[in-house]
Each structure stands twice: as structure tokens, then as C-alpha cells.
Amino acid sequence: MLDAKIPAGPLETKWSKYKSTVKLVNPANKRKLEVIVIGTGLAGASAAAALAELGYKVKAFCFQDSARRAHSIAAQGGINAAKNYQNDGDSVFRLFYDTVKGGDYRAREGNVYRLAEVSAAIIDQCVAQGVPFAREYGGLLSNRSFGGTQVQRTFYAAGQTGQQLLLGAYSALQRQVSLGNVKMYNRHEMLEIVKVDGKARGIIARDLVSGKLERHFGHAVLICSGGYGNVFFLSTNAMGSNVTAAWKAHKQGAYFGNPCFTQIHPTCIPVSGDHQSKLTLMSESLRNDGRIWVPKKKDDNRKATDIPEEERDYYLERRYPAFGNLVPRDVASRAAKERCDAGYGVGASKMAVYLDYAEAIVRYGKIEASKKSLDHASEQEIIAMGKAVVAEKYGNLFDMYAKITGENPYETPMRIYPAVHYTMGGLWVDYDLMTTVPGLYALGEANFSDHGANRLGASALMQGLADGYFVIPYTIGNYLADEIHTKPIPLDHPAFVEAEKAVKGQLDTLMGIQGKHSVDHFHKALGKIMWDKCGMARNAKGLQEAITEIQALKEEFWKDVRIPGKQEEFNPELEKAGRVADFLELGELMCKDALQRNESCGGHFREESQTEDGEAKRNDDEFAFVAAWEYKGPSSSELHKEPLTFDIVHPSQRSYK
Amino acid sequence: MKLTLKVWRQQNSQDKGRFESYQVSDVSTDMSFLELFDVLNERLINEGKDPIAFDHDCREGICGACSMYINGRAHGPWHETTTCQLHMRAYNDGDTIVVEPWRAAAFPVIKDLAVDRSAFDRIIQAGGYISVNTGNAVDANAIPIDKVDADAAFAAAACIGCGACVAACKNSSAMLFTSAKISQLALLPQGRPEHKQRAEDMVAQMDKEGFGSCTNTGACEAECPKGISITNIARLNREFITAGFTSK
Ligand SMILES: Cc1cc2nc3c(=O)[nH]c(=O)nc-3n(C[C@H](O)[C@H](O)[C@H](O)COP(=O)(O)OP(=O)(O)OC[C@H]3O[C@@H](n4cnc5c(N)ncnc54)[C@H](O)[C@@H]3O)c2cc1C
Numbered sequence: 001m002l003d004a005k006i007p008a009g010p011l012e013t014k015w016s017k018y019k020s021t022v023k024l025v026n027p028a029n030k031r032k033l034e035v036i037v038i039g040t041g042l043a044g045a046s047a048a049a050a051l052a053e054l055g056y057k058v059k060a061f062c063f064q065d066s067a068r069r070a071h072s073i074a075a076q077g078g079i080n081a082a083k084n085y086q087n088d089g090d091s092v093f094r095l096f097y098d099t100v101k102g103g104d105y106r107a108r109e110g111n112v113y114r115l116a117e118v119s120a121a122i123i124d125q126c127v128a129q130g131v132p133f134a135r136e137y138g139g140l141l142s143n144r145s146f147g148g149t150q151v152q153r154t155f156y157a158a159g160q161t162g163q164q165l166l167l168g169a170y171s172a173l174q175r176q177v178s179l180g181n182v183k184m185y186n187r188h189e190m191l192e193i194v195k196v197d198g199k200a201r202g203i204i205a206r207d208l209v210s211g212k213l214e215r216h217f218g219h220a221v222l223i224c225s226g227g228y229g230n231v232f233f234l235s236t237n238a239m240g241s242n243v244t245a246a247w248k249a250h251k252q253g254a255y256f257g258n259p260c261f262t263q264i265h266p267t268c269i270p271v272s273g274d275h276q277s278k279l280t281l282m283s284e285s286l287r288n289d290g291r292i293w294v295p296k297k298k299d300d301n302r303k304a305t306d307i308p309e310e311e312r313d314y315y316l317e318r319r320y321p322a323f324g325n326l327v328p329r330d331v332a333s334r335a336a337k338e339r340c341d342a343g344y345g346v347g348a349s350k351m352a353v354y355l356d357y358a359e360a361i362v363r364y365g366k367i368e369a370s371k372k373s374l375d376h377a378s379e380q381e382i383i384a385m386g387k388a389v390v391a392e393k394y395g396n397l398f399d400m401y402a403k404i405t406g407e408n409p410y411e412t413p414m415r416i417y418p419a420v421h422y423t424m425g426g427l428w429v430d431y432d433l434m435t436t437v438p439g440l441y442a443l444g445e446a447n448f449s450d451h452g453a454n455r456l457g458a459s460a461l462m463q464g465l466a467d468g469y470f471v472i473p474y475t476i477g478n479y480l481a482d483e484i485h486t487k488p489i490p491l492d493h494p495a496f497v498e499a500e501k502a503v504k505g506q507l508d509t510l511m512g513i514q515g516k517h518s519v520d521h522f523h524k525a526l527g528k529i530m531w532d533k534c535g536m537a538r539n540a541k542g543l544q545e546a547i548t549e550i551q552a553l554k555e556e557f558w559k560d561v562r563i564p565g566k567q568e569e570f571n572p573e574l575e576k577a578g579r580v581a582d583f584l585e586l587g588e589l590m591c592k593d594a595l596q597r598n599e600s601c602g603g604h605f606r607e608e609s610q611t612e613d614g615e616a617k618r619n620d621d622e623f624a625f626v627a628a629w630e631y632k633g634p635s636s637s638e639l640h641k642e643p644l645t646f647d648i649v650h651p652s653q654r655s656y657k
Numbered sequence: 658m659k660l661t662l663k664v665w666r667q668q669n670s671q672d673k674g675r676f677e678s679y680q681v682s683d684v685s686t687d688m689s690f691l692e693l694f695d696v697l698n699e700r701l702i703n704e705g706k707d708p709i710a711f712d713h714d715c716r717e718g719i720c721g722a723c724s725m726y727i728n729g730r731a732h733g734p735w736h737e738t739t740t741c742q743l744h745m746r747a748y749n750d751g752d753t754i755v756v757e758p759w760r761a762a763a764f765p766v767i768k769d770l771a772v773d774r775s776a777f778d779r780i781i782q783a784g785g786y787i788s789v790n791t792g793n794a795v796d797a798n799a800i801p802i803d804k805v806d807a808d809a810a811f812a813a814a815a816c817i818g819c820g821a822c823v824a825a826c827k828n829s830s831a832m833l834f835t836s837a838k839i840s841q842l843a844l845l846p847q848g849r850p851e852h853k854q855r856a857e858d859m860v861a862q863m864d865k866e867g868f869g870s871c872t873n874t875g876a877c878e879a880e881c882p883k884g885i886s887i888t889n890i891a892r893l894n895r896e897f898i899t900a901g902f903t904s905k
């Protein structure tokens with residue numbers, strides 16, 4: 001039976017009680033305990049820094065050339081925290097409630113409450129590190145709103161919040177490197193978990209510059225390797241984001257939770273051609289002020305600015321008057337798809353909708369005019385002032401849009417379309433963030449934890465930093481307290497030798513195939529299957545087809561992939577090949593999970609399960625559980641169910657009307 | 658569009674390296690500069706040749722990984738734009754484009770266009786942080802910060818650590834990068850207590866890594882994709898004096 005180990009007692013006191021009763025490790029013993037951290041994004045960098053500060057000996061790994069380049073750097077919009085600085089009715093309970101509801105009642109109450117509880121301390125910590133959040137003229141922190149909530153609780157640093165938070169965590173990490181408490185391994189990729197007597201005791205990593213394999217021991221291993229959205233080939237994730245670390249852990253016995261829960265983000269720049277290598281997100285914060293619309297007439301080929309107001313369909317405001325343009329992501333994405341499928345899409349591909357700032361520019365312009373007592377400002381002057389305000393708030397996003405599309409978003413509405421963005425699924429973890437392998441933990445986007453079937457905007461950064469700064473430093477003690485007598489295991493232990501041999505074997509096989517097609521060829525083919533059949537809308541027939549097609553593609557890959565160069569040198573194609581090999585296996589499991597979950601919830605939309613007006617229809621009687629998959633060999637997995645119970649929040653049909 | 662690419666090829670750090678020319682046809686104006694390299698690499702792989710190695714990850718201009726020296730300019734012709742955000746709209750049919758790696762003694766080439774920038778990490782390790790342990794922070798609004806200072810700190814903090822400033826500088830100086838971090842932290846009350854020591858240690862590390870000295874040519878600012886201003890260098894020089902480097 002899967003035991004999430006949620007502490008007993010009332011929701012509000014679970015975590016404080018846990019903290020005051022959890023086992024501790026004394027400082028002298030901490031120095032003898034080694035922890036391996038895979039990943040230096042928000043989750044990994046914060047965990048590595050916090051554990052090193054406590055006195056543990058930490059080794060941190062990332063595949064980029066610097067820890068500062070982890071994908072968290074790209075997060076734009078902001079980070080949530082229940083500070084209630086705006087005095088608009090926010091509280092820990094409300095953040096908890098919004099998150100459980102936003103996740104369509106597929107997350108654990110205990111975990112989510114803890115997340116909301118520690119959120120405020122994250123902001124304090126980041127400010128103390130010198131993170132330059134946006135401020136008001138009074139010198140206090142500024143907030144903005146994000147989808148799925150009715151309060152302003154999102155802290156931000158222009159459109160670069162992830163960058164600033166990550167640089168804060170990176171600085172803390174570099175400080176520990178300089179103090180000798182962390183040893184940093186850049187340009188290293190973890191390729192296997194080493195287990196001794198059933199416990200995680202180390203890793204095999206490849207030095208990406210020399211191509212050589214290395215063995216590393218740790219009393220515990222933390223997987224902080226991010227999300228797997230790149231299984232779709234095209235996503236908003238960085239090019240290198242991958243599932244390999246998590247997938248190797250899965251094959252070593254860690255269950256994979258809710259693999260099919262994928263978030264498709266509503267506001268991304270549409271695909272422009274076959275050369276497309278990734279998709280660019282336009283931050284959700286743009287929905288604060290922008291209005292989304294399509295023409296009321298099908299196949300309307302007029303320029304956006306030539307379409308009069310009364311011929312525009314602001315479909316989110318029409319369908320969801322209470323939340324309007326700020327409905328959660330899954331709802332906004334499906335609504336865009338619905339309009340485009342029905343023939344109302346815009347742009348050359350007709351697979352786009354407009355995100356329009358004209359009204360916001362005038363509104364801000366008028367506010368400025370009245371601030372400056374310019375009662376007779378001309379329309380042009382108002383627009384100029386409004387543009388300046390919009391530029392201050394969203395300038396870097398507008399510039400990015402202009403560079404990519406060659407269009408000026410201050411003058412014409414932006415074209416946007418949904419794209420794969422985030423994966424709620426990931427390694428199954430208990431309250432301690434431990435996977436089903438003792439000593440093996442998963443943090444950040446790599447775990448399945450807190451977002452249920454749909455993540456609210458600005459909550460991933462919160463979760464990554466909560467896990468790293470404030471949760472793992474306590475929960476890891478619970479395990480390591482019993483490990484103080486475990487001496488470092490010598491690297492010539494058979495478990496290390498075997499693991500390295502297996503990794504070497506796979507690399508040899510890949511290099512030896514010398515087939516006809518590049519790695520990208522297979523990755524693109526996989527992405528197309530996933531997007532068409534396991535994307536924004538899924539049905540049983542499509543998913544069954546997808547499983548068969550992926551199995552065939554996998555076979556072809558192992559017969560026909562071509563990797564140039566040598567194994568023992570800097571070889572990006574070989575790196576990609578290993579990642580795509582794992583994506584092929586993961587893709588199949590995602591489809592199986594989506595097939596099994598014959599209900600719609602959050603980002604998972606099964607066409608068979610919808611309300612009369614096309615909204616996702618949950619089936620709590622049959623599916624109020626976490627699907628935790630156990631690896632049983634190639635194309636074979638066993639489903640375990642962790643039932644979800646709701647004592648405080650009562651699941652209801654989500655309504656944003 | 659049809660283009661000629663002259664690309665620096667270097668097998669590893671020991672190899673001497675050389676330019677090789679490639680013709681690429683069917684270049685779409687909507688492509689990004691790195692997508693052009695994707696297309697070329699796909700072709701090289703299909704022809705059984707070694708693809709061109711280059712660093713990249715986010716392709717959104719924020720991770721700082723991409724780093725190409727294009728027709729004599731770090732990150733190419735567009736103002737405040739990283740290589741990954743440069744689009745082929747910038748070029749015309751028939752153009753020849755020369756692409757090299759960052760060239761600086763402190764950034765040795767790993768392969769082709771990928772260089773080793775770990776010296777930047779070591780400069781940060783020397784002091785680019787505020788010494789606060791997790792859990793010791795006061796309430797985030799306990800110390801109000803003048804919006805002007807907060808905005809200036811943010812502007813300095815926007816540095817992506819790409820190294821274009823070094824590549825653009827005839828002395829291979831890392832002053833813009835180093836001063837940006839020192840400025841960010843010095844502008845904030847939280848960073849003040851350590852500011853003198855920080856400036857001293859980071860500059861010392863910068864020198865140790867073999868970056869050249871700053872002669873105020875301004876080439877770094879002109880090529881920086883994030884618009885990091887050389888006023889940060891001026892601010893560092895002030896810190897330098899108040900830190901009394903010479904007297905210690
Ligand atoms: C464009 C974009 C914008 C976003 N904006 C927001 C936002 O505004 N607010 C919000 O809350 N969330 C946002 N998100 C989501 C959020 O950024 C991520 O979920 C979060 O940053 C993930 O952090 P992480 O630490 O879990 O992983 P990552 O930051 O992805 O880090 C993964 C780390 O693991 C390493 N790694 C991976 N595999 C291996 C391996 N095999 N060996 C060694 N190292 C490995 C990598 O090198 C890297 O260091 C956004 C996401 C995207 C794509």
C-alpha cells in the first residue's frame with residue numbers, strides 16, 4: 001500500500017507539529033553525511049544551498065555549463081505567497097484553497113497546506129538574498145494578479161522573476177561552493193541511480209566535456225531535474241529539459257505519479273514553420289491587462305485593427321464573466337482551441353487568437369493623465385503615456401514578441417496559441433518528498449506533488465523554493481538520522497561497477513547503431529504523436545493508437561538512429577539521443593495513464609467526459625486518486641492508487657463563471 | 658534565402674581550429690539564428706559529417722548559454738539581442754555570415770563555438786552573494802527600499818552571464834559582468850554590510866582568472882544583450898576607492 005505519511009492532526013498544525021518532532025542530526029554527524037543533488041534549478045539550488053548551510057556535504061550536478069542556466073531562469077511572471085500585503089483578503093487558507101481547487105481536486109490537502117504555509121518565508125528569504133522584486137514608490141513590495149485567483153498575491157521582478165529568484169539561489173549555492181560545503185559539477189549528466197541494499201547510494205554521471213563516466217557516492221540522492229514537457233518536442237521548456245534523471249529513478253523502483261497531467265499554457269507565440277525548435281511563452285501576467293478575442297465572423301481576413309469592436313468576440317469574458325481573461329490555464333487553453341477548431345482562428349495558420357493591449361494602453365494613459373493633471377491631453381498623448389506604462393510593466397515580453405514575429409505588439413494585437421508548458425506529473429513522493437526508493441527524493445517540477453491536475457500560475461516557483469529551502473532541510477533529517485553509522489560506500493563496490501557497466505552498455509549500443517536518421521527526427525515524430533493524441537484533448541481510440549505508434553517508433557529508433565562523433569568527447573547529439581530514448585518510454589506511459597483516467601480533470605481532458613457546455617467533467621467516485629506507476633520492464637507498468645481524501649475542501653464542479 | 662556560412666570549427670581545446678564554409682538554401686526569414694544552425698546540423702548529420710557544437714538552452718534570451726560572435730559582433734547585429742533571439746529577418750539573400758566563438762584567454766574553446774565560462778562562476782563564488790543563511794530573514798517589507806534604488810538594482814541584476822562583454826572587449830575585460838553584480842548588491846540595504854569586501858574579492862578573482870583590464874572603451878555596453886550600463890563600472894570604481902584597495 002502506498003503511504004503518503006501525512007502527519008495526523010488538524011491541517012493547520014500538521015507541519016509545525018512535524019517540524020518540532022522530526023528526528024534531528026547533530027552538527028558533527030551532518031559533516032559526515034553526503035547528499036547528491038541532481039539539478040540546480042530553483043528546487044536543486046535552494047536545496048543544495050540550504051543543506052550545505054546546515055552542514056551536510058553536498059555534491060550538485062547540472063548539465064548546463066553553469067548552475068545559473070537551469071531552466072528556472074526562464075520563468076517570467078511571478079511567484080505566489082500568502083503575505084496579504086494588499087489587504088485584499090488573502091491568507092494561507094485561501095492560497096491553499098485556490099491551489100486545491102485550481103488543481104481540480106487531484107492534490108493532497110496536507111501537502112498543499114504546507115506549501116501555502118511556507119510561501120511567505122520564501123519572499124522574506126529572497127529579499128534578504130538581494131532579489132530585486134518590483135516595488136511601489138513607498139518602497140514596499142508590489143503585487144500583481146494571476147489566473148485562477150481573485151487576490152493579488154504574486155510577487156515579481158518585471159518579466160524576469162525566475163531569473164532573479166534563480167540568481168538568488170545560485171548565489172547562495174556559490175557561497176557554499178566557496179566555503180567548501182558544496183562541490184559543483186557543471187556539464188555533467190546523471191545517467192543512473194546506484195542502489196545498495198535497496199537504498200539510493202549514489203549515481204553514475206557522464207562528464208559531458210570528456211565523455212567519461214564517473215561514480216559518485218551519497219547517503220541520499222535528490223532528483224531536482226525539472227519537468228518533461230519536451231516529450232512533445234515543441235514546448236516552452238528549454239531545449240535541454242528532459243526526463244532522464246527522473247526516468248532512471250523510475251526504472252530503479254521509484255513510482256511515477258500522474259504522468260499524463262500536462263499543462264498546456266494558453267498564451268504562447270504560435271508555430272511559424274517546420275524549422276520551429278521551441279515555443280515561446282508570453283507570460284500569463286499579460287492576461288492581467290490584455291483582452292483575448294477572435295472575430296465573430298468565420299475566416300475573417302481583415303487586419304485586427306480593422307475589425308470594429310462590435311464584431312469581436314471576447315470569448316473568455318463572454319463565457320466566464322466572473323474571472324474573464326483570468327480563468328485558469330487549462331480553461332483558457334481549451335477555449336482557444338475550441339474557437340480555432342470552429343474556424344474563428346486568426347493569422348496565416350488560423351491557429352491563433354488575439355491578445356489585445358489597445359484598451360489597457362488607453363486606460364493606463366488616462367490614469368497617467370489624471371495623475372499629472374493633464375485634463376486636456378489629446379488621444380495621442382494619452383496613448384503615448386499608456387504605452388510607457390505598459391512598457392514598464394511588460395516591456396521585455398513585448399520586445400521578445402517583436403523580435404520573434406517581426407510585428408509591433410504596441411500597435412497590433414499579439415497572436416497567441418496554447419503550447420505545452422509544464423508537467424504536473426512526476427516522481428511520486430510522500431510528505432517527506434521521498435520516492436518509493438528509500439533515500440531517493442524528488443523536488444520541484446520533477447515530483448508530482450502539489451498541483452493536482454492543473455497548476456496555477458506563479459505556483460511552480462513557489463513550490464520549487466518551498467521544497468528546497470523549507471521542506472527538505474527538515475524532512476531529510478528524518479531519514480539521515482538513522483544513517484549516521486553508514487560509512488561512505490567505496491566506488492569499487494559491485495553496485496557501482498554494475499551500474500556503470502549498464503550505462504556504458506547503453507552508450508555503446510547508441511553509438512553503434514549508425515542508422516539513417518538524426519535524433520531530432522525521432523523526437524519530432526514522437527512529439528507529433530503526443531500532441532495529436534495525448535495533447536489538449538484525448539480519447540480512448542487516439543490513446544490506444546498512440547501507444548502502438550510509440551512502440552513502433554521506439555523500435556525504429558533503436559535500429560535506425562544516427563549519432564555522429566565519439567563517445568568520449570563533447571557530443572551533444574549523444575546527450576540528446578539518451579534523452580529521447582527515455583522520452584519514448586515515458587510517452588508510452590503518459591498515454592497509458594491518460595487512457596486509464598477516463599475522466600476529465602484540470603489539464604487532462606478526455607473527450608468522453610465533458611459537461612453539456614464542454615467543460616471538464618470529473619468523476620470523483622472512480623478517479624479521486626493519484627495514479628502511481630511501477631516500472632515492470634519494457635512497455636510494462638503496474639498501476640498503484642493512492643486514494644485522495646478531502647476533509648476541508650469539498651470537491652465540486654469547478655466554476656469560473 | 659540563400660546564405661554562405663563561414664563557421665569556426667575546432668575539435669577540442671588542443672586543436673588549432675579553422676573556418677569552414679557551408680551554403681544553406683531555403684532559409685526562412687521567420688527562423689531564428691540557432692534554428693539555421695539546427696537545419697545545417699541536420700544536413701551535416703545526414704551527410705555523415707560532424708555537426709557544429711554550440712551552447713544554447715532557453716532560446717528565449719535569458720539563460721545566457723548561447724554565445725556566437727557573428728560578423729565581428731558578439732550576438733550579431735541586433736541591439737540588445739542574444740544570438741538565440743536574432744532572427745533571419747536580419748539578413749538578405751546572398752549574404753555571407755562569419756561565425757566564431759567568444760575569444761578570450763579566460764574562455765577556452767571546448768569545441769567549435771562552445772567555450773568554457775566557468776571563470777564567471779568563480780567570480781561569483783568570490784563574493785557575489787549576501788551572506789544570509791536560509792531561515793534567518795526578517796519580513797520582506799521590514800526594510801522599505803526606494804523604488805529608484807530597487808529599479809537600478811534590478812537593471813544591474815538583469816545580466817545573464819553570457820560573456821558577450823568579454824568577447825566584445827579588446828582587452829577581454831570582465832568588468833561589466835563583475836560590476837553589475839557588485840552594483841546590484843551594493844544598491845540594496847541587504848547588501849551594504851559586505852560591499853567593500855565583496856568588491857575587493859570579486860575584482861581580485863577577476864584578475865586571477867586572466868581577464869584583461871578595463872580601459873573604458875564602452876564596447877561591452879554596446880554589445881551587451883541586456884543593456885547593462887557602464888555606469889556600473891563607474892560605481893564599482895567608486896567602491897574600489899572607498900574600499901581602499903591600495904591601502905590594504
Ligand atoms: C517559459 C516558462 C515560464 C515560466 N514562468 C513561471 C512563472 O512565472 N511562475 C512560476 O511559478 N512558474 C513558471 N514556470 C514554471 C517553472 O519555471 C518551473 O516549473 C520551475 O522553474 C522548475 O524548477 P526546477 O528546479 O524543478 O527545475 P529546472 O529549473 O528545470 O532545473 C532542472 C535542473 O536539473 C538539471 N538536470 C536535469 N537532468 C539532469 C541530469 N540527468 N543530470 C544532471 N542534471 C540534470 C538541469 O541541469 C537543471 O539544473 C515557467 C516555465 C516556463 C517554461
Ligand code: SF4
Pocket residue numbers: 815816817818819820821822823833834837880881882883884885
Ligand atoms: S554584462 Fe551583459 S554581456 Fe556581460 S555577461 Fe552580463 S549580460 Fe552578458
Ligand code: FES
Pocket residue numbers: 712713714715716717718719720721722723739740741742
Ligand atoms: S539560449 Fe538562452 S539566452 Fe540564448
